[in-house]
Amino acid sequence: MVKPATAVALAVMLLVAGCDHGHQITHRPDVNRPVGYVWELPEGFPVPLVPPDNPMTVEKVDLGRRLFYDTRLSGDGSVSCATCHLPELAFTDGKSRSVGMQGSIHPRSAMSLTNVAYNATLGWDDPALTRLEDQIRVPLLNTRPHEMGVAGREDEVLSRLRKDRRMRRLFGKAFPDDEQPVIMRNAIYAIAAFERTLISGNSPYDRWAYGGESTALNKGERAGARLFFSKRLSCFQCHAGFNFSGPVVYEGSELPEPLFHNTALYDEDGRGAYPEPNTGVHRMTGRMEDMGKFRAPTLRNIALTAPYMHDGSIPTLEAVLDHYAAGGRARPVNPGTSETEVESGSDSLMTGFELSPEEKKKLIAFLNALTDESFVRRAIKQAVR
Ligand code: HEC
Ligand code: HEC
Structure with a gap:
């Protein structure tokens, strides 16, 4: 259970127990460290990075x-x-x-x-x-x-x-x-x-993966997890790590490079243009290679956050999977003709895959198991x- 804002009667000792890469780490108080706030983090979750000028209380x-x-x-x-x-x-x-x-x-x-x-x-x-x-x-x-x-x-x-x-x-x-x-x-x-x-880390998936509850996921959900983490589908390559997301930072982590991907949602001009003003990182940099690049958001609680994508243009998780299975909805439509030679700028992982109706159901069951009701x-x- 996560309880934010857990009041601790101002103890001089502040013990924050976190689990980083599977090791228990204990932070001892030092003079610069504010006392009075204790994280209660889910199993397997690192301690969030807090800017020194805005300590938690x-x-x-x-x-x-x-x-x-x-x-x-x-x-x-x-x-x-x-x-x-x-x-x-x-x-x-x-x-x-x-x-x-x-x-x-x-x-x-x-x-x-x-x-x-x-x-x-x-x-x-x-x-x-x-x-x-x-x-x-x-x-x-x-x-x-x-x-x-x-x-x-x-x-x-x-x-x-x-x-x-x-x-x-x-x-x-x-x-x-x-x-x-x-x-x-x-x-x-x-x-x-x-x-x-x-902070959310008490989904059925977490209870199964970190909490040792072998029955927290049923057979279908477990099969869905295997699909998610398969090389064929590659979802995990962009929705990565404990947060099923793009790059994360936490106490003691490296500062990761920002990361953005073009998931072939649009191709307005045959050269991969996204509709204004939603041209992704290109909006900031003006560089063509940044066209259509967006951050991979967390998939935790994803069942609750429809419609999907930066412009909400995909209504359901089923339709999201159709999008990925097709290698993106903005692929050139006439394979074999000259249009396919056009570089759309989409990520090299957006190659598409076959997904049977059974597999689709399992993958969706897995995505639903990322919902943290508590x-x-x-x-x-x-x-x-
Ligand atoms: C190449 C990296 C990449 C791969 C591979 C990938 N995603 Fe994504 N995903 C993204 C990015 C980037 C976005 C946001 C795109 C946008 O809004 O333009 C996204 C968005 C989503 C969303 C909508 C999130 C929201 O909050 O609206 C879902 C759901 C999703 N992906 C599921 C999956 C699943 C399931 C797979 C595997 C079949 C997968 N993704 C594979 C990068 C990726
Ligand atoms: C009018 C609707 C609206 C209001 C009001 C609003 N937001 Fe948002 N929020 C958004 C939208 C839309 C985005 C995505 C913005 C983007 O990147 O284009 C967003 C993104 C964010 C993000 C980024 C999340 C992430 O994962 O990167 C944070 C944090 C956030 N909002 C916090 C707040 C806070 C705090 C307030 C109040 C001070 C607030 N928002 C008010 C619509 C809103």
């Missing part, structure tokens, strides 16, 4: 959780983080494209916040966005589209919060050294601390509505 996580659900944090007071990141949908919104303040439509689909603490880069396609503290400025300040519409209205937003005595008290407890704690930077830091607690139940219980 129970009070900060509590404030961050309240702010995450608080619509006062938007320009017109109508939108909160949870508008697009709903706990019951593993912090997605069930839409192909998110809708922000006053109905403005985001070009992309909201991402799950499951295990977001571990992502080496944040967002679908931004190699430079690596800290949750920086990511939060995007929805707050974005004007194209307006997500939360705070840009230019910071004072208004803060004065709303300052008027609330309870908010003033919560900010004060979370940032006890600040004379005026109700500031935007502190709001952002508290939300980031809360996000780091959204994570979702807890998230709903802790939601502030």
Whole structure:
């Protein structure tokens, strides 16, 4: 069981037991290490990396959780983080494209916040966005589209919060050294601390793989796992490691290279162009070789986060598998003709494969077994509505 924000009566000793590469590691307190927050991590999960300027505390996580659900944090007071990141949908919104303040439509689909603490880069396609503290400025300040519409209205937003005595008290407890704690930077830091607690690792798959519960997966789900990890399907090569995702960081890990793939979703011009503005890493770099490249998101809780892909253009897991089996839906349509010689830029792993209806059912059963019900139940219980 994962319990974020587990309050520990301020013990001088902080023992964080984590399991890194199968070894128990114990962190002893040292002077620079804040005391008062203890991770309770699932078996096999490493300790999340926390920026030195934003140490975890129970009070900060509590404030961050309240702010995450608080619509006062938007320009017109109508939108909160949870508008697009709903706990019951593993912090997605069930839409192909998110809708922000006053109905403005985001070009992309909201991402799950499951295990977001571990992502080496944040967002679908931004190699430079690596800290949750920086990511939060995007929805707050974005004007194209307006997500939360705070840009230019910071004072208004803060004065709303300052008027609330309870908010003033919560900010004060979370940032006890600040004379005026109700500031935007502190709001952002508290939300980031809360996000780091959204750790999910108690799915049937975890209980089977790490918890020693040999019956947690049935025969079909186990066969699905073998397909997922097979060379033929190669899902595991991009959705890798304990988080079934692109590169991760954690305490003591190497800093991985950011990694993005083109999964042959679009070919607008016969040369692999993706439709504007969703051209992937190309959107940032302008380089043709970055066309259509997106980050492989975690597949944990994937059954809850339809529709799929950066633009929500694939409605179901069945259809996702059809997409991969075909080697991508934007493959040249006339094999044998000159069109096949066109370099689409898609990843070399996107070669396609045969998948019988039986196998498809098993693979989907496995993907469903990545749903962590205790994570979702807890998230709903802790939601502030
Ligand atoms: C209008 C809907 C909307 C609102 C409001 C919103 N988000 Fe998001 N969120 C999105 C979308 C869409 C993405 C994907 C953005 C992209 O990369 O193009 C996203 C991505 C993220 C990510 C990246 C996840 C990952 O795995 O990389 C984080 C973290 C996040 N949001 C946190 C927040 C927080 C915290 C708030 C509140 C301050 C918030 N969001 C408000 C729609 C929203
Ligand atoms: C070449 C790397 C690669 C391989 C191989 C791969 N994926 Fe993906 N996967 C990605 C990327 C990148 C995305 C996001 C693509 C986008 O939105 O444009 C993705 C998206 C997904 C999504 C949707 C996630 C979401 O949150 O919307 C699912 C589900 C998925 N993959 C399952 C699988 C399965 C099952 C396999 C094996 C059959 C597989 N993937 C193989 C890279 C890969």
